[in-house]
Amino acid sequence: MVRARPWTAVPDQGGRRVVVTGATSGIGLLTSKVLAHRGAHVVLAVRDPAKGERVARELSSMRGRVEVSRLDVSDLDSVHAFAERTGEVDVLVNNAGVLGLPRSASAQGHELQLATNHLGHFALANLLLPRLRDRVVVVSSASHRHGDLDLEDLDWERRGYRPYAAYAASKLANMLFLAELQRRLGAAGSTLRATGAHPGNTRTAITSSTGNGLTTRVGAVGQGLVAMPAWRGALPVLYAATMDVPGNSYLGPDGPGELWGWPTQVGRSRAASDPDLARRTWTATERLTGVVWPFSRR
Template structure:
């Protein structure tokens, strides 16, 4: 069978795409490829100068704006300044297995970056979105366990990898509940999940796991890892589809519609995570 690649992207002329964390890694590759296909790409990044240098000389139209999804003030400012249609929102920014740290809002940095910030951003931009929201996720959501009484790691002993897995499961459940709400309202907007498999990027730079270095034959290079996001953003897939590599264990390969873990398909938990996240996003700094 022919494998889907970035060369199969449709003409995206006239379409506007926001990509968070687009200054490097998979986000930068995604931005570059979508712009090459004709999209107007808005790069939401923490370091605008670095992002500008990264796309200097790259064909396409880029709009670089400050956005730190771990800072809810930054998220609200970005969303508040938006006007006009937004065809595709790609929640790409993420961190993995980092040490415990609190944000300016008093929230867990890892949970906020991977879940709470994207949750707030999506909801604030939703009235402008006309096509879909793409959530970058991870196969490790399958190992995630969520404690609704302590979603933000305030009372439990913090564990970086467990926090990462939980944040990714929360994101998968967010997609499920978002799609339910969109469908119930009669909206044609889709919520779609995309896993790059295990891509050799800087995401795991802080991780204690040495998996990527020891088992490179089971991993994707960054260019191929970005294909799942590109596919999820542009192909005609059903709402709440899970796009991931077609190879062994969903770890590497070319994009295909797969299936998220069983825990990510629980509608009751999805609704509860939504409410818990909404409460958390309004929590005062401490």
């Protein structure tokens, strides 16, 4: 891997409207802050509007406009409602995520990590595509390399549930969505693109969602010792959202193990590069969400 040069030069974003899911903390907050600073109209797509309004006030001095819109990405009804009231968008940043949850279900009965990390974002992107002007950014994780998808049991109803295996599987699903979305856009002759990124080992609050006190404390100590600050972890996402990179690009940190460093193109697992698995995962996700490809079918 060629080591990247430090990059923080986010281009001017004046005149661009960007939706960021999970925008009240961590990578989503820092991404929103930088985009607003560079002049973008940022839509904070958040589960808790009161928290979103507090963030919006914090960002009110930025050059760009900031607005708050309620979105619980794990709830497909909420996704549909958000999409229906959201106008034209230049960039959709599918960032919201949960990690290592105990077995629990979404409003529609889907395993909650799959629902939050993959199903809701799949539905949101497809619903917004007809009004999208530039790109979808898929925020995944290096943990996708450990993911294993059982397309006959995506909701973990027959298998013994393992929280981190379910998380890794949802992140592999993100990668397959990225690849198949770009393939479909190309086949449809669209100028839209799909790009991806992962933040490496970054200090965020995502480990607090595990429901296990010991795991949360250990994760917090580990992050405090070795993880990058959130602004550094947001850089691959910002690069994927603003720079002229090809569709299906995947950005991450350039350091050892992609744990820390500056944004660069990074690799992906063999499973994440499997076009047949990507197509079958897309079909299975359409079935679970009821949301289908909005253009002529490919």
